[in-house]
Amino acid sequence: MGGATETFYSVIRRQGMTRRSFHKFCSLTAASLGLGPLAASSIANALETKPRLPVIWLHGLECTCCSESFIRSAHPLIKDALLSMISLDYDDTIMAAAGLQAEAILEETRAKYRGRYVLAVEGNPPLNEGGMFCIDGGKPFVEKLRSMAEESMAIIAWGTCASWGCVQAAKPNPTGAAPIDKVITNKPIMKVPGCPPIAEVMSGLVTFITTFGELPELDRQGRPSMFYSERIHDKCYRRSHFDAGQFVEEWDDKYARKGYCLYKMGCKGPTTYNACSALRWNGGVSFPIQSGHGCFGCSEDGFWDKGSFYDRLTTIKQFGIEENADQIGMAAAGVVGLTVAAHAAVTAVKRLTHKPDRAAHKSKPS
Amino acid sequence: MFGNDMLDRARKLFAAVDAKPTERSIGIAISYAPVRLWHWVNAAAILMLSLTGYVIGTGTPAMSGEASGNFLFGYIRFAHFSAGYVLSIGFLLRIYWALIGTAHAMQIFWVPLWRKCFWREVYHEIRRYAFLTVEPERRVGPNRLAQLAMFFMFTQTITFMVVTGFALYGQGAGTDSWQYKLFGWVFSISPNSQDVHTWHHLGLWVIVTFALVHIYAVVREDSCRAGASLL
Ligand code: HEM
Ligand code: HEM
Ligand code: SF4
Ligand code: SF4
Numbered sequence: 395m396g397g398a399t400e401t402f403y404s405v406i407r408r409q410g411m412t413r414r415s416f417h418k419f420c421s422l423t424a425a426s427l428g429l430g431p432l433a434a435s436s437i438a439n440a441l442e443t444k445p446r447l448p449v450i451w452l453h454g455l456e457c458t459c460c461s462e463s464f465i466r467s468a469h470p471l472i473k474d475a476l477l478s479m480i481s482l483d484y485d486d487t488i489m490a491a492a493g494l495q496a497e498a499i500l501e502e503t504r505a506k507y508r509g510r511y512v513l514a515v516e517g518n519p520p521l522n523e524g525g526m527f528c529i530d531g532g533k534p535f536v537e538k539l540r541s542m543a544e545e546s547m548a549i550i551a552w553g554t555c556a557s558w559g560c561v562q563a564a565k566p567n568p569t570g571a572a573p574i575d576k577v578i579t580n581k582p583i584m585k586v587p588g589c590p591p592i593a594e595v596m597s598g599l600v601t602f603i604t605t606f607g608e609l610p611e612l613d614r615q616g617r618p619s620m621f622y623s624e625r626i627h628d629k630c631y632r633r634s635h636f637d638a639g640q641f642v643e644e645w646d647d648k649y650a651r652k653g654y655c656l657y658k659m660g661c662k663g664p665t666t667y668n669a670c671s672a673l674r675w676n677g678g679v680s681f682p683i684q685s686g687h688g689c690f691g692c693s694e695d696g697f698w699d700k701g702s703f704y705d706r707l708t709t710i711k712q713f714g715i716e717e718n719a720d721q722i723g724m725a726a727a728g729v730v731g732l733t734v735a736a737h738a739a740v741t742a743v744k745r746l747t748h749k750p751d752r753a754a755h756k757s758k759p760s
Numbered sequence: 761m762f763g764n765d766m767l768d769r770a771r772k773l774f775a776a777v778d779a780k781p782t783e784r785s786i787g788i789a790i791s792y793a794p795v796r797l798w799h800w801v802n803a804a805a806i807l808m809l810s811l812t813g814y815v816i817g818t819g820t821p822a823m824s825g826e827a828s829g830n831f832l833f834g835y836i837r838f839a840h841f842s843a844g845y846v847l848s849i850g851f852l853l854r855i856y857w858a859l860i861g862t863a864h865a866m867q868i869f870w871v872p873l874w875r876k877c878f879w880r881e882v883y884h885e886i887r888r889y890a891f892l893t894v895e896p897e898r899r900v901g902p903n904r905l906a907q908l909a910m911f912f913m914f915t916q917t918i919t920f921m922v923v924t925g926f927a928l929y930g931q932g933a934g935t936d937s938w939q940y941k942l943f944g945w946v947f948s949i950s951p952n953s954q955d956v957h958t959w960h961h962l963g964l965w966v967i968v969t970f971a972l973v974h975i976y977a978v979v980r981e982d983s984c985r986a987g988a989s990l991l
Contacts, residue, residue: 558951613935614944615951623935639820639832649822658819664931665954695951707817708958719958720817723965730969734976737889741980744891 402441402604406475416441419475423605426598428620440605447604448503448511450542451485454535455528455562455571456517460553461487463590466676467597476597483511486530497531500538504545512603513546515539515574517555518562522570536577543578548609550584550599551575557585557616558695565699575616584609585616587668589692594673595621615695617667626663626689629671632656650686660704661688668693795865798854805850806967808843809921812836813964841929848922868910878904906977913970917963924960928953 406416417438424433453461465477465488477488484499491499503511520527525534543549551574554560562571575583586599599618602610610618627633635641635655642650642659655661663671666689670681682689688704691697701709701716709716717725815836823830858865872878885905887893923943930940931953950956 614948619935625931628932628934634827637834638827638830639823639834639836640827640830641819641822643822654822662954665952665957691952691954694954696955697952700952700954706954706957707961708955710958710962719961719965723962723968727965727969727972730972734972738976738980740891 400446401443402446405446409474411475416475419472422472423598423601426594427602437601437605444605444607447547447607448483448507449514449600449604450483450500450503450511450546451487451514451516452535452539452542453486453530454515454517454519454539454555455569456553456555458487458516459590460516460555460596461485463593464596465593467593472594472597472601476600500542504542508545510547511545512548512550513542514550514552514600515556516552518559518571518573519577520562520569520571521577522568527569527571539574539577543581546581547607548582548584548603549574549578550586550603551616552586552596553591554587554589554692554697557587560589561698563698582609582612583616584612584618587617587622587693587695591693592621592669592673592675595669615667621669622667622693624667624669624672626666626668626671626683627661630655630663630683631671632683656683656686656688657706659688660690660702660706662691662694662697662703662706663689664706666691666694792864794857794861795854798850798857802847802850802854805843805847806971809840809847810964810968812840812843813961816840817961817964844922844925844929847918848926851918851922867907868915871907871911882908906974909970909973913966914974917966917970921960921963921967924956924963928956928960 403416407413411419417434420438420441421434424431424437427433429437451461467476483489483503484496486496489496519525519534519536519539521536525536528535530538551557555562555571556574559567559571559573562569563573575585584599584603586596588595598621599610610620613619613622615622627636630636632653632655635653636657640649640652640654641657642654644650645659657664661683663683668689670689671683674681674684690703691700701707701718705718707719709718710722816833820832820836823832855869858869881904884893885903888895888903889905924946926939927943927946930937930943933939935944946956947953950959
């Protein structure tokens with residue numbers, strides 16, 4: 395590990411990156427974060443002068459799709475720059491060190507950069523049975539998470555696992571998998587949900603934090619506003635078909651071929667905050683809706699437990715059988731309607747047979 | 761305290777109403793004019809909201825032609841939101857009227873569940889609807905069963921629909937809109953707005969069920985009882 399005055403710039407120069415590439419990286423980053431043209435030079439300046447911010451990347455219960463996404467950032471510069479920066483510290487999936495040597499890095503960073511390192515968490519800790527469903531370095535992962543979180547400056551919750559729980563937390567959740575904000579409550583946590591999050595979102599955020607030494611502005615759910623303030627639906631290129639009332643009815647109908655809106659096919663775009671429809675995937679090649687399939691809300695809380703991916707609304711299970719809102723509502727209204735009809739019938743019969751009563755009643759003042 | 765004053769006044773007025781159930785001099789006709797007006801604006805808005813809401817939930821059959829030449833779903837949603845504003849503003853005015861009007865105007869917001877005589881009257885109404893007696897207990901204002909239904913199925917549901925409706929509206933209007941600032945807290949309780957859609961959709965059926973029972977009850981009342989008037 396370098397000395398305290400080591401800068402990000404000196405690190406990437408040592409990795410063989412040219413100054414020209416460095417400046418390209420800065421302008422690319424500024425653009426991807428939606429910052430103004432002047433930001434590129436302030437990013438460059440910060441990276442050249444500020445001490446490098448170490449990043450520790452932990453893995454709990456997860457599938458590594460976040461890492462997979464991350465290393466596929468569109469621009470090779472971003473990938474190289476960030477990877478060299480991160481692998482210098484700790485990421486047990488992609489770093490060179492292993493075993494005791496790797497664990498030693500954790501302790502060293504924790505002690506040396508107390509309160510000055512960023513903890514990035516991919517996956518989440520299972521809490522049942524004392525956390526024994528995820529053992530990492532001979533200890534339950536939840537312990538490692540707690541101890542590394544304690545001395546960190548801020549925490550990044552990568553993906554839907556760390557942010558919301560994801561499939562390992564699906565009912566009945568036997569391992570007790572829980573999003574990390576259930577375990578860590580005294581540190582700023584930035585949630586970057588998505589299964590996985592978009593590569594450019596991830597690299598953009600890491601660069602923002604390492605550059606400015608703080609978390610970007612977060613929304614009500616703890617997500618960075620710069621990437622999560624709009625729904626898929628708000629920037630979807632099929633939106634004009636939605637407004638026109640042109641919907642796909644079946645997967646292979648002529649409307650599907652015409653590229654109509656996938657609302658009726660259960661598209662969750664109207665309820666999903668993510669940047670897919672703006673940034674797209676794989677370097678801007680496409681995104682699920684462009685490929686003909688509705689969004690299934692992978693960046694939203696509980697998306698794995700809400701019923702079919704092809705229903706817009708949540709399946710309601712409280713009534714014993716699985717129903718949707720319309721089935722339940724119509725059944726209730728139907729029962730009440732029948733009751734009303736029966737009551738009306740009885741009223742009519744009573745009236746015919748109880749004429750005197752009614753006359754008596756009518757004569758009183760009302 | 762404003763709140764306490766209000767409640768005190770309501771209690772006194774209730775006492776007055778209870779003491780003189782057939783007395784017409786407490787200004788019912790005057791105080792009911794705005795409520796009647798509100799009633800029909802409200803019912804029209806709800807009809808519009810229910811129809812357009814149902815279509816928003818199911819989607820329209822595909823329109824032919826270019827997307828640029830159609831705006832059907834956009835208009836349906838626009839109608840829903842406009843009726844939503846009418847309903848909400850009307851509801852606010854109705855609350856205002858409840859605060860300044862007579863005790864009757866309070867009844868859909870105020871159910872004295874803790875009063876013994878309230879339950880006696882409810883019991884009486886249940887007997888009446890079960891054909892065990894013919895005399896209505898109260899002659900003025902809605903009967904106690906109707907009041908219960910109005911409070912629990914109408915007032916509560918409409919409040920819920922307005923809150924969730926504007927929260928959903930805020931999502932479309934953007935996180936810096938006033939709708940989101942005012943109602944965005946809904947998503948702190950229910951982070952995934954898919955659930956908010958689902959609950960908002962269920963609310964439709966609660967309202968439909970209420971309307972069914974309500975309309976039946978008033979029609980029945982009208983044909984069984986000389987003094988009651990539909991409009
Ligand atoms: C009696 C009152 C109301 C009823 C019965 C009603 C009914 C509905 C229904 C059934 C839906 C479709 C839900 C879904 O399946 O996703 C809906 C959507 C919606 N409603 Fe309402 N609603 C009412 C009041 C309101 C109010 C007061 C507002 C506020 C402006 C509002 C705003 C919305 C919005 C923004 C949507 C979502 C539209 C979209 O996703 O395109 N609603 N409503
Ligand atoms: C054919 C349609 C309808 C008729 C004939 C009708 C008739 C009436 C009548 C006569 C009253 C007065 C009861 C009383 O004060 O003793 C009343 C009150 C009320 N109705 Fe309706 N109604 C209709 C539709 C609706 C609908 C669709 C709704 C809303 C879902 C509704 C909501 C209410 C409410 C909340 C009250 C209480 C008013 C108050 O005291 O503030 N009505 N209705
Ligand atoms: S395809 Fe989905 S996200 Fe796109 S407009 Fe239709 S409902 Fe919205
Ligand atoms: S389109 Fe929806 S489901 Fe697909 S990656 Fe984006 S947020 Fe996830």
